[in-house]
Amino acid sequence: MRSKIFDDAELERLRREAIPSSNELATAGDEAPQATDQLPRVEAAMDLPVVGDSDDDEMVSHELEQMRSILEEAILETRSMPLENRPRLLRIPLSKRNRAIVRALNPMLVTYLEASRDLCETDSVLFGAAMAVCRIIGAKLPMAGRATKQSSAIPAWRKRIEDRIAKARALIGRLISFRSGNNRPRVVRTVRMAFAGTNISFSQPDITQKLTERIDDLKQKIAAWGKRIRQFTERSRRFNQNRLFQSDQKKLYKSLERPEVCGAGPGPDQANTVAFWRGLWSEPVNHNEGPWTEVVASQ
Template structure:
C-alpha cells in the first residue's frame, strides 16, 4: 500500500505507519459512505498500466489507498460537540506531532511538576480524537521498558488529547516562577509552628525562674481562658503539660506539611 501510494502521490512524504494509521482512522470513523469510497477509488487509481494491474490484483488495497489519498489532501472534519454547531479539523500528522511532543515532555518532567489534567467531556469530537490517537500509541507501548515509562506514555497521550481539543490545563504543578512559590497553606502552618516554638521557649524560661514582665505576660496569655493561676502550687506541672501539648501540636503540623 505504501509503494502504491508513493506512485500516486510522489510529492507527499508519509511513513508506512502513518499511512496505516490514516487508513484505520478513516475506516473506523465512517467518514465516507460506500458510494463515495467507490468514486474516490475510481478517481485515484487509473485503469491502465501498473496501477490498473494492481487494481485488478488487489481492489481492496487500492480502495484503502484512495481513502488515504483523500485523507492526506483533505483534512478530516468532525463535529466538535453533540449539537454539531462547531467543526474542527483533525489532521493526523499534527496529532502525531502533538503526541510525540507531549510524551517527550512528560518523560523529562518530574512527577510532581506535571500539570493537572481536567476531566473532559466524551462528546463526538473528543471521542474521535481519542480513537485517532489510540493506534499511534502501539509503537511507544511496545518499546516501553518498565512501568514508569508506560506511565509517561499514557500521561503524555492524555496531555496530547487535552491540547488537541483545547482543554484548559492547570499549571499548578509546573516548575515556573509563580507556581514554585511556597503555597499559602504551608506558610500558615509554618507560622503556627514558629509561634508555638517561641511560646515554648518563654514557658521554659518562666519554669526556670525567669520572672521578667514580658515573660510573665506571655505565660498569662498562654493560660488565658483556663482556671490556671500563676500562684497555684502545681503551676510547674501545668507548665510542663502545656509545653508537652505544644510539642505534640508542632509534631502534628510538621507531619501535615510532609
C-alpha cells in the first residue's frame, strides 16, 4: 500500500481473500461484488463477536455455544492426558478472525480457572483452551507421541547405506551361484548387469577369476560401509552422552550401568548344593605328581 503497487480494487480483492471479515465487506460498498452470500457461514460468524451487529445476535450466540462445547471437550481431554502425550501446539497466524476467537474464549475460562485447585489443573485448562482455539480455526495438530517416534527412527543416511549393503549381498549371492554353475536366466541377467561397462565376457577363460575378484570387491565395500555405520553410530552416541552429561549427569551414569547378570528365578536347593561340593572336597584323591614338583619344592 505504501509503494502503490496495486490499485484499490486489487487491494480490496486481496483483503477479502486473506481476511473474510463482515465489517470489511460492509465498508467495501459497491466496489466489492456480491460475495457476502458465498462466504461460509462459520467463517462469517467467527468475526461477528467483534462487529456487534444487532441483526446477527442469534447467529453469534449459536456460534458461541459451539465454541463453548469445543472448549469443554478440549479441557476434559487435556485433564486425562499425560504430559508426554500432549500434542505440540502450532503458532497460529495473527488475524482479526483469530483475535475474535480468542476474545470470545477468554470469558469462558473464568469458570474453569476459579474452580481450579492447583497449578496442574490450571495448566490443563490453559492448554485445553489453546487446543480449542487451534481446532476452531482449523489448524492441524500433530499426533501425540510423534516426536518420540521420529527421534527413535532410523536416520536417512543409515538407511541408504543399509540398502546398499543389502543390494551388494544379493549380488554376491547371484555371482556365487553363477560361479557354481547356475545358468538360470535371472542369474545370468544379474551377472551381465554386474559386469556392464567392462570388456569382460562369459567366454573368457579367466571368467572364474573375474567373478572371484568382483565378489571380493563387493565384500570389501560391504565391510567399508559397515565400518562407516559403526563410526557414525559411535560418534552419535558420544555426542548424546556429552550433551546428557551437561544436562543430567545422574541420568547419564544410570544409563552406563550394566544390567544385572543374575536371573530373577529361584535359587538352587541347599541340599543339592551341599552334596555337590561335598563330593568335590570331602573325598580323598591321590594325584600322580611328576618329578618337577620335587624340584619346585626344593627351590
